[in-house]
Amino acid sequence: MSERVEIQKTYKTYVGGAFPRSESGHYYKVVDSEGDFLANACRCTRKDFRDAVKVARSAFGGWSSRSAYNRGQILYRIGEMLENRRDQFVKELGTIGFTKEEADADINASIDRLIYYAGWTDKYQQVFGSVNPVASSHFNFSLLDPTGVVSILAPENSPLLGLVSVIAPVIAGGNVCVVHASEQYPLPAISFAEILNSSDVPGGVVNILTGIRSELVEHFSSHMDVNAIFYTDSLDKETKTMIDELASNNVKRVVKKIQRDWYEEDAESPYFIVDFQETKTTWHPVGF
Amino acid sequence: MSFIKNLQITPIDRVAVEEKVSRLNKRSIKKESKMQALKLALSMVDLTTLEGKDSEGKVQQLCQKAKSPHPSVPDIPSVAAVCVYPSMVRIAKNHLKGSRINVASVATAFPSGMAPLSIRIDDTKFAVDEGADEVDMVITRGAFLEGEYNLVFDEIAAIKEACGDAHLKVILETGELHTYENVRLASDIAMEAGADFIKTSTGKISPAATQPVTLVMLEAIRDYYYKTDKMIGMKPAGGIRTAKQAIQYLVLVKETLGAAWLNKDYFRFGASSLANDLLMQIVKQQTGYYQGLDYFSVS
Numbered sequence: 399m400s401e402r403v404e405i406q407k408t409y410k411t412y413v414g415g416a417f418p419r420s421e422s423g424h425y426y427k428v429v430d431s432e433g434d435f436l437a438n439a440c441r442c443t444r445k446d447f448r449d450a451v452k453v454a455r456s457a458f459g460g461w462s463s464r465s466a467y468n469r470g471q472i473l474y475r476i477g478e479m480l481e482n483r484r485d486q487f488v489k490e491l492g493t494i495g496f497t498k499e500e501a502d503a504d505i506n507a508s509i510d511r512l513i514y515y516a517g518w519t520d521k522y523q524q525v526f527g528s529v530n531p532v533a534s535s536h537f538n539f540s541l542l543d544p545t546g547v548v549s550i551l552a553p554e555n556s557p558l559l560g561l562v563s564v565i566a567p568v569i570a571g572g573n574v575c576v577v578h579a580s581e582q583y584p585l586p587a588i589s590f591a592e593i594l595n596s597s598d599v600p601g602g603v604v605n606i607l608t609g610i611r612s613e614l615v616e617h618f619s620s621h622m623d624v625n626a627i628f629y630t631d632s633l634d635k636e637t638k639t640m641i642d643e644l645a646s647n648n649v650k651r652v653v654k655k656i657q658r659d660w661y662e663e664d665a666e667s668p669y670f671i672v673d674f675q676e677t678k679t680t681w682h683p684v685g686f
Numbered sequence: 687m688s689f690i691k692n693l694q695i696t697p698i699d700r701v702a703v704e705e706k707v708s709r710l711n712k713r714s715i716k717k718e719s720k721m722q723a724l725k726l727a728l729s730m731v732d733l734t735t736l737e738g739k740d741s742e743g744k745v746q747q748l749c750q751k752a753k754s755p756h757p758s759v760p761d762i763p764s765v766a767a768v769c770v771y772p773s774m775v776r777i778a779k780n781h782l783k784g785s786r787i788n789v790a791s792v793a794t795a796f797p798s799g800m801a802p803l804s805i806r807i808d809d810t811k812f813a814v815d816e817g818a819d820e821v822d823m824v825i826t827r828g829a830f831l832e833g834e835y836n837l838v839f840d841e842i843a844a845i846k847e848a849c850g851d852a853h854l855k856v857i858l859e860t861g862e863l864h865t866y867e868n869v870r871l872a873s874d875i876a877m878e879a880g881a882d883f884i885k886t887s888t889g890k891i892s893p894a895a896t897q898p899v900t901l902v903m904l905e906a907i908r909d910y911y912y913k914t915d916k917m918i919g920m921k922p923a924g925g926i927r928t929a930k931q932a933i934q935y936l937v938l939v940k941e942t943l944g945a946a947w948l949n950k951d952y953f954r955f956g957a958s959s960l961a962n963d964l965l966m967q968i969v970k971q972q973t974g975y976y977q978g979l980d981y982f983s984v985s
Contacts, residue, residue: 448976455978623978647975 412591415601431495457602544572546625567670894924923956
């Protein structure tokens with residue numbers, strides 16, 4: 399019998415619950431910590447982004463109307479699945495320079511973060527919603543509604559924990575997202591997509607694209623059907639201004655939370671959920 | 687004037703039709719030509735609402751959309767017509783007074799056509815009396831499939847007579863005709879019987895308009911033109927939702943019939959959500975930014 403040929407994994411994108419290639423047919427080279435070739439990743443274009451926003455928008459209604467409890471169950475499920483496939487991530491993080499211990503710590507923290515936000519799904523409304531005292535005969539209360547489609551520039555230097563930390567609070571609050579994975583380390587993001595795909599997360603709720611960030615930022619900021627943009631890396635002044643200006647066209651929320659260390663206590667907080675919520679206040683007449 | 691005497695079955699090569707469509711779909715229409723195509727497509731839309739829940743308000747709103755599809759951007763053409771049920775014709779007519787937009791009305795017991803001919807004729811006359819400029823009739827598919835071609839022919843001719851000056855569009859409901867040969871034959875019968883337009887579908891049956899079916903009908907129109915010198919219009923309807931699809935249809939028309947058919951007198955789209963996608967693409971071309979439906983009026 400001839401010697402077995404190893405099957406190499408093809409890394410694609412994750413859009414609408416499927417794993418399509420970039421429409422452009424273009425790729426870019428991803429290297430390991432030694433600078434050796436690791437894989438080709440899809441070099442996504444603005445059209446891939448446009449398509450992703452479209453499916454995200456159509457997934458929004460269903461996801462935002464799930465019960466908070468159900469969203470919590472699904473986030474918990476993502477954590478379970480990640481636990482199950484720990485070995486794959488240890489190996490994958492290993493290729494980009496994580497030791498076994500570092501990789502384990504990264505995976506543990508990622509799972510814990512998912513469980514953390516799973517717990518918050520049915521609690522943030524109680525903590526941040528309010529009944530407001532008003533000087534008239536009205537019952538006045540404020541509720542939080544999800545913002546909608548969020549475009550996310552995932553942290554460049556934390557390919558798993560950072561990625562999980564930006565996706566979890568956004569979807570915990572009933573939003574849907576289109577994520578640009580770390581440009582230098584995109585492979586864990588695509589493997590994480592396989593986990594999302596087997597965790598009862600409806601297709602289109604999380605969409606993950608890979609590619610060259612400088613080519614995509616403009617479209618992540620300008621798309622009129624995107625309601626918020628989220629980034630956590632510190633960007634150069636020019637890019638920041640561009641994001642702010644383009645986002646202003648449809649009054650997108652621009653959420654910047656510069657985070658250098660994803661193990662820090664301030665890397666998880668219910669305020670990350672509230673950042674992607676709109677407050678709706680209702681005045682309800684009451685008799686005396 | 688019996689049709690059956692000259693009845694000719696034109697065989698259709700299914701593979702060739704589908705291959706031709708997929709080849710034409712690869713045409714790349716960009717920049718200025720795309721902009722031109724988008725505006726042209728918008729000017730050919732029959733903005734349609736055909737639901738049991740249609741109300742006076744809904745029709746008025748649709749008419750407003752037809753007149754000025756997106757007021758914040760200049761140079762946007764109005765659509766070709768508003769297409770409603772007969773009971774809504776007068777409302778639409780009043781609201782469109784002073785504009786060049788036609789009122790089209792479905793008639794003849796739309797969408798099934800399952801009513802006695804006398805009632806279908808009355809339905810048509812009612813629509814025309816209310817002010818419809820165009821009538822969209824359905825053929826009796828059951829009779830057609832039974833081979834009662836003369837009956838189908840005579841019914842179309844009777845409705846044509848009832849239309850008077852109004853333009854007649856004949857809906858073949860291709861989703862119920864099963865084969866391309868049937869589509870071709872139904873097209874030939876409709877044109878011989880006096881149709882001004884032939885139309886694919888009611889929009890109530892799936893599949894509605896498809897590009898191969900449209901190509902078969904366009905070829906029927908072309909052959910009829912060669913034979914008689916008469917230009918018949920074409921209206922695909924149902925299932926056309928994106929600007930990209932619309933441009934692909936325009937390519938089919940241009941390549942099969944030529945530029946003479948590329949205007950609202952000879953080509954229409956029956957659609958409700960297409961108009962907004964065309965508008966979003968037009969604004970995208972102008973601004974460079976992808977658009978969201980939040981910024982366009984409902985249709």
